[in-house]
Amino acid sequence: MSKCPLNSPFDPAEDGAEMSFDGRMSYGDYLSLDAILTAQKPLSDAHDEMLFIIQHQTSELWMRLAVHELHAARDCLLAGDSRQAFKMLARVARIFEQLNSAWDVLRTMTPSDYTHFRDSLGQSSGFQSYQYRLIEFMLGNRNKAMLRPHAHDADVTALLENELSQPSLYDVALRLLSNSLPLPAQVLSRDVSLPYQASDAVMQAWTTIYQAPETHWELYELAEKLVDFEDYFRRWRFNHVTTVERVIGFKRGTGGTGGVSYLKRMLEVELFPELWHLRTEL
Numbered sequence: 001m002s003k004c005p006l007n008s009p010f011d012p013a014e015d016g017a018e019m020s021f022d023g024r025m026s027y028g029d030y031l032s033l034d035a036i037l038t039a040q041k042p043l044s045d046a047h048d049e050m051l052f053i054i055q056h057q058t059s060e061l062w063m064r065l066a067v068h069e070l071h072a073a074r075d076c077l078l079a080g081d082s083r084q085a086f087k088m089l090a091r092v093a094r095i096f097e098q099l100n101s102a103w104d105v106l107r108t109m110t111p112s113d114y115t116h117f118r119d120s121l122g123q124s125s126g127f128q129s130y131q132y133r134l135i136e137f138m139l140g141n142r143n144k145a146m147l148r149p150h151a152h153d154a155d156v157t158a159l160l161e162n163e164l165s166q167p168s169l170y171d172v173a174l175r176l177l178s179n180s181l182p183l184p185a186q187v188l189s190r191d192v193s194l195p196y197q198a199s200d201a202v203m204q205a206w207t208t209i210y211q212a213p214e215t216h217w218e219l220y221e222l223a224e225k226l227v228d229f230e231d232y233f234r235r236w237r238f239n240h241v242t243t244v245e246r247v248i249g250f251k252r253g254t255g256g257t258g259g260v261s262y263l264k265r266m267l268e269v270e271l272f273p274e275l276w277h278l279r280t281e282l
């Protein structure tokens, strides 16, 4: 007679599942779940504040991985290991795709829901996300004014300043490009802590790559990986500003900026300008 599953439920221990974790590392130990799952501390009674907190915390976790991958990708490019770097850049693009999908969850929060706890946020804002700023700095969108909200935190300031002292991912890409096609000295020895200025000579060089991809395959692949990433990054910015307009309209931001007007201005930022402009020339 076959056993009835309801009368004698399956015991995974019979299948070898470990059931005793006294003194042994468990799933929760390895992942530090005690710390992560007790880090949600709503300041109001509003139901949606939990959504808001978790949305931001998960975004910061994905950004942590993006920083890890971007660091490694830049190191690989500097060491001449482009293939590894391409893998990492592809992953960073996927991370941003993940962040883009996540807006759908936050968009279930209506303006009325948000007003129940917006005042509790004080003057805090995503504008003060140091990981977001680090990602922008790593990619090449460098603006020293963005250090100021972090002046109260010496460690974060040091982290961001250290990043500004190193060539950005795009600076490294241009150094690789210059190994195959000559670039002006002012591009290669620029002060990397300053914002990047688009250059005709760089656009000419990238245009040459795109006109004969098969003879410059690695540089072509690198360029397309960068464009692919910027494509996802632009979508993130667009999703953000659209969600913000939907939730707070044209109110000023808690961080003190004009809100939607500031975020719309950021939509115009080009991380890898020549890689977009060359397309008109092909």
Ligand code: HEM
Pocket (backbone or CB within 6 Å): 055, 056, 059, 060, 106, 114, 124, 125, 126, 127, 128, 129, 132, 240, 243, 244, 247, 248, 252, 253, 254, 255, 256, 257, 258, 259, 260, 262, 263, 266
């Ligand atoms: C209802 C949801 C949200 C609203 C109303 C909102 C609103 C705003 C506003 C108004 C700004 C401009 C700065 C200011 O004055 O505050 C801003 C900046 C920012 N927000 Fe959000 N935000 C939302 C969700 C998010 C989420 C989920 C993230 C993910 C981490 C995020 C990350 C950022 C970042 C990184 C900036 C700085 C952007 C830059 O400087 O280019 N925001 N947000």
Ligand SMILES: N[C@@H](CC(=O)c1ccccc1NC=O)C(=O)O
Pocket (backbone or CB within 6 Å): 056, 118, 121, 124, 125, 126, 127, 248, 252, 253, 254, 255
């Ligand atoms: N800047 C938002 C507040 C906000 O969104 C926020 C506040 C604290 C922590 C993260 C936030 N998210 C993104 O800016 C606002 O003006 O309503």
